[in-house]
Amino acid sequence: xTNKNDRDYDLDIKNHxxxxxxxxxxxxxxxYRVLTNNxxxxxxxxxxxxxxxxxxxxSGRSVESLGHQIERVxxxxxxxxxxxxxxxxxxxxxxxxxxxGDIILKANNIKLVAxxxxxxxxxxxxxxxxxxxxxxxxxDVRIAGSNLRLTARKDFTISAKVTxxxxxxxxxxxxxADFAASIPLSKLTQLKDALEAQ
Numbered sequence: 162x163t164n165k166n167d168r169d170y171d172l173d174i175k176n177h178x179x180x181x182x183x184x185x186x187x188x189x190x191x192x193y194r195v196l197t198n199n200x201x202x203x204x205x206x207x208x209x210x211x212x213x214x215x216x217x218x219x220s221g222r223s224v225e226s227l228g229h230q231i232e233r234v235x236x237x238x239x240x241x242x243x244x245x246x247x248x249x250x251x252x253x254x255x256x257x258x259x260x261x262g263d264i265i266l267k268a269n270n271i272k273l274v275a276x277x278x279x280x281x282x283x284x285x286x287x288x289x290x291x292x293x294x295x296x297x298x299x300x301d302v303r304i305a306g307s308n309l310r311l312t313a314r315k316d317f318t319i320s321a322k323v324t325x326x327x328x329x330x331x332x333x334x335x336x337x338a339d340f341a342a343s344i345p346l347s348k349l350t351q352l353k354d355a356l357e358a359q
Contacts, residue, residue, distance in 0.1 A: 178202075188216050 170183025170191075177198055184191045186206060192213055194204030203217040217223070228245030248255065257264060276285030289295060311317070319325070 188214060 171181060173180040178195060180193075180195050182191050182193050184194075186194075186204075188204070189206035189208045192205040192207055194202060194206075196202035196204075199220060201219050201221075203215065205213050205215050208214045225246070231243060231245055233243045273287055275287045276282075
Protein backbone atom coordinates (compact mmCIF):
# COMPACT_ATOMS: atom_id res chain seq x y z
CA UNK A 162 0.00 0.00 0.00
CA THR A 163 1.42 3.38 -1.01
CA ASN A 164 1.88 5.90 1.75
CA LYS A 165 -0.13 9.09 1.11
CA ASN A 166 3.03 11.11 1.83
CA ASP A 167 4.63 9.61 -1.29
CA ARG A 168 2.14 11.31 -3.62
CA ASP A 169 3.85 13.35 -6.34
CA TYR A 170 2.03 16.59 -5.66
CA ASP A 171 1.92 19.38 -3.10
CA LEU A 172 -1.23 20.59 -1.38
CA ASP A 173 -1.55 23.22 1.34
CA ILE A 174 -5.15 24.01 2.27
CA LYS A 175 -6.01 27.13 4.28
CA ASN A 176 -9.35 28.54 5.41
CA HIS A 177 -9.75 30.90 2.45
CA UNK A 178 -7.34 29.60 -0.19
CA UNK A 179 -5.16 26.69 -1.12
CA UNK A 180 -1.74 26.28 -2.73
CA UNK A 181 -1.04 23.25 -4.88
CA UNK A 182 1.41 21.81 -7.40
CA UNK A 183 1.85 18.58 -9.36
CA UNK A 184 -1.82 18.09 -10.24
CA UNK A 185 -3.11 17.76 -13.80
CA UNK A 186 -5.27 20.53 -15.26
CA UNK A 187 -6.71 21.62 -18.59
CA UNK A 188 -3.77 24.03 -18.89
CA UNK A 189 -1.13 21.34 -18.24
CA UNK A 190 0.56 19.91 -15.18
CA UNK A 191 0.49 22.42 -12.33
CA UNK A 192 3.90 23.78 -11.34
CA TYR A 193 2.38 26.24 -8.86
CA ARG A 194 -1.20 27.37 -8.36
CA VAL A 195 -3.14 29.43 -5.82
CA LEU A 196 -6.95 29.15 -5.72
CA THR A 197 -9.41 31.06 -3.54
CA ASN A 198 -12.72 29.81 -2.20
CA ASN A 199 -14.51 32.13 -4.63
CA UNK A 200 -12.87 30.59 -7.71
CA UNK A 201 -10.20 33.22 -8.42
CA UNK A 202 -6.55 32.35 -8.72
CA UNK A 203 -3.39 32.21 -10.75
CA UNK A 204 -1.09 29.40 -11.68
CA UNK A 205 1.99 28.33 -13.58
CA UNK A 206 1.51 25.24 -15.74
CA UNK A 207 3.83 23.05 -17.78
CA UNK A 208 3.14 23.26 -21.51
CA UNK A 209 6.18 21.51 -22.94
CA UNK A 210 9.81 20.72 -22.25
CA UNK A 211 11.23 23.53 -20.08
CA UNK A 212 8.20 25.63 -21.02
CA UNK A 213 5.58 27.01 -18.66
CA UNK A 214 2.50 29.19 -19.06
CA UNK A 215 0.84 31.48 -16.51
CA UNK A 216 -2.94 31.61 -16.16
CA UNK A 217 -4.80 34.28 -14.20
CA UNK A 218 -8.52 34.16 -13.51
CA UNK A 219 -10.47 36.84 -11.61
CA SER A 220 -14.21 37.27 -11.17
CA GLY A 221 -13.65 41.00 -10.67
CA ARG A 222 -11.06 43.49 -11.85
CA SER A 223 -7.28 43.36 -11.88
CA VAL A 224 -5.61 46.66 -10.91
CA GLU A 225 -1.96 47.71 -11.02
CA SER A 226 -0.69 51.05 -9.67
CA LEU A 227 2.88 51.66 -10.78
CA GLY A 228 5.61 54.27 -11.02
CA HIS A 229 4.92 56.33 -7.90
CA GLN A 230 8.62 56.78 -7.18
CA ILE A 231 9.83 57.15 -10.76
CA GLU A 232 11.33 60.58 -11.36
CA ARG A 233 11.01 61.91 -14.87
CA VAL A 234 11.35 65.41 -16.26
CA UNK A 235 9.30 65.78 -19.43
CA UNK A 236 11.06 68.44 -21.51
CA UNK A 237 9.82 67.15 -24.85
CA UNK A 238 7.78 64.36 -26.38
CA UNK A 239 11.01 62.87 -27.75
CA UNK A 240 12.40 62.04 -24.30
CA UNK A 241 13.79 58.54 -23.91
CA UNK A 242 11.49 55.82 -22.62
CA UNK A 243 11.27 55.47 -18.85
CA UNK A 244 8.89 52.55 -18.47
CA UNK A 245 6.71 51.99 -15.42
CA UNK A 246 5.14 49.01 -17.21
CA UNK A 247 7.11 46.96 -19.72
CA UNK A 248 5.76 43.95 -21.64
CA UNK A 249 8.23 42.18 -23.92
CA UNK A 250 6.89 39.56 -26.33
CA UNK A 251 10.00 37.80 -27.66
CA UNK A 252 7.89 35.67 -30.01
CA UNK A 253 4.17 35.43 -30.60
CA UNK A 254 1.40 37.99 -30.60
CA UNK A 255 0.05 40.45 -28.03
CA UNK A 256 -3.73 40.12 -27.89
CA UNK A 257 -6.24 42.25 -25.98
CA UNK A 258 -9.83 41.02 -26.34
CA UNK A 259 -12.65 42.94 -24.62
CA UNK A 260 -15.67 40.75 -25.23
CA UNK A 261 -18.17 43.24 -23.79
CA GLY A 262 -16.27 46.48 -23.21
CA ASP A 263 -14.10 49.21 -24.67
CA ILE A 264 -10.35 49.75 -24.97
CA ILE A 265 -9.32 53.20 -23.70
CA LEU A 266 -5.77 54.53 -23.93
CA LYS A 267 -4.88 57.77 -22.13
CA ALA A 268 -1.43 59.31 -22.26
CA ASN A 269 0.47 62.53 -22.93
CA ASN A 270 1.44 61.06 -26.28
CA ILE A 271 0.42 57.85 -28.06
CA LYS A 272 2.70 56.29 -30.67
CA LEU A 273 1.97 53.31 -32.91
CA VAL A 274 5.03 51.82 -34.58
CA ALA A 275 4.81 48.80 -36.90
CA UNK A 276 7.70 46.89 -38.44
CA UNK A 277 11.03 45.60 -37.26
CA UNK A 278 14.68 46.04 -38.07
CA UNK A 279 14.98 43.09 -40.43
CA UNK A 280 14.77 43.82 -44.15
CA UNK A 281 13.61 40.26 -44.92
CA UNK A 282 10.26 40.71 -43.18
CA UNK A 283 7.06 41.88 -44.85
CA UNK A 284 5.77 43.28 -41.55
CA UNK A 285 5.03 46.96 -41.10
CA UNK A 286 1.27 47.42 -41.56
CA UNK A 287 -1.11 49.38 -39.34
CA UNK A 288 -4.75 48.45 -39.96
CA UNK A 289 -7.77 50.16 -38.39
CA UNK A 290 -11.21 48.71 -39.09
CA UNK A 291 -14.55 49.83 -37.66
CA UNK A 292 -18.15 48.81 -38.20
CA UNK A 293 -19.44 52.38 -37.87
CA UNK A 294 -17.21 55.45 -37.60
CA UNK A 295 -13.55 56.40 -37.43
CA UNK A 296 -13.07 59.93 -36.09
CA UNK A 297 -9.79 61.85 -36.18
CA UNK A 298 -10.05 65.27 -34.51
CA UNK A 299 -7.00 67.46 -33.97
CA UNK A 300 -5.91 71.07 -34.68
CA ASP A 301 -3.30 69.73 -37.12
CA VAL A 302 -3.81 66.49 -39.07
CA ARG A 303 -1.12 65.31 -41.47
CA ILE A 304 -1.05 62.24 -43.71
CA ALA A 305 2.19 61.52 -45.58
CA GLY A 306 3.04 58.59 -47.81
CA SER A 307 4.60 57.63 -51.11
CA ASN A 308 1.17 56.55 -52.34
CA LEU A 309 -2.17 57.79 -51.03
CA ARG A 310 -5.50 56.35 -52.12
CA LEU A 311 -8.86 57.47 -50.75
CA THR A 312 -11.90 55.51 -51.89
CA ALA A 313 -15.51 56.20 -50.98
CA ARG A 314 -17.94 53.40 -51.84
CA LYS A 315 -20.83 55.86 -51.78
CA ASP A 316 -20.21 59.59 -51.18
CA PHE A 317 -17.28 61.80 -50.28
CA THR A 318 -16.87 65.46 -49.39
CA ILE A 319 -13.74 67.60 -49.13
CA SER A 320 -14.43 71.01 -47.64
CA ALA A 321 -12.50 73.86 -46.09
CA LYS A 322 -14.10 76.74 -44.19
CA VAL A 323 -11.33 79.23 -45.07
CA THR A 324 -9.09 78.20 -47.95
CA UNK A 325 -8.44 74.99 -49.85
CA UNK A 326 -6.23 73.76 -52.62
CA UNK A 327 -5.21 70.69 -54.59
CA UNK A 328 -1.68 70.68 -56.00
CA UNK A 329 -0.26 67.97 -58.24
CA UNK A 330 2.31 67.55 -60.98
CA UNK A 331 -0.42 66.00 -63.13
CA UNK A 332 -4.02 66.21 -61.96
CA UNK A 333 -6.90 64.28 -63.51
CA UNK A 334 -10.47 64.70 -62.37
CA UNK A 335 -13.43 62.91 -63.91
CA UNK A 336 -17.13 62.50 -63.29
CA UNK A 337 -19.38 59.80 -64.70
CA ALA A 338 -20.39 62.19 -67.48
CA ASP A 339 -16.74 62.57 -68.52
CA PHE A 340 -16.15 58.88 -69.23
CA ALA A 341 -15.55 58.34 -72.95
CA ALA A 342 -15.47 62.13 -73.33
CA SER A 343 -12.69 64.59 -72.54
CA ILE A 344 -10.37 62.42 -70.42
CA PRO A 345 -7.71 60.44 -72.31
CA LEU A 346 -8.54 56.75 -72.51
CA SER A 347 -5.24 55.73 -70.86
CA LYS A 348 -6.00 57.87 -67.81
CA LEU A 349 -9.48 56.37 -67.53
CA THR A 350 -7.96 52.89 -67.68
CA GLN A 351 -5.63 53.77 -64.82
CA LEU A 352 -8.54 55.11 -62.81
CA LYS A 353 -10.60 52.00 -63.55
CA ASP A 354 -7.72 49.73 -62.46
CA ALA A 355 -7.26 51.72 -59.25
CA LEU A 356 -10.96 51.41 -58.39
CA GLU A 357 -11.00 47.68 -59.11
CA ALA A 358 -8.01 47.20 -56.80
CA GLN A 359 -10.17 48.14 -53.85
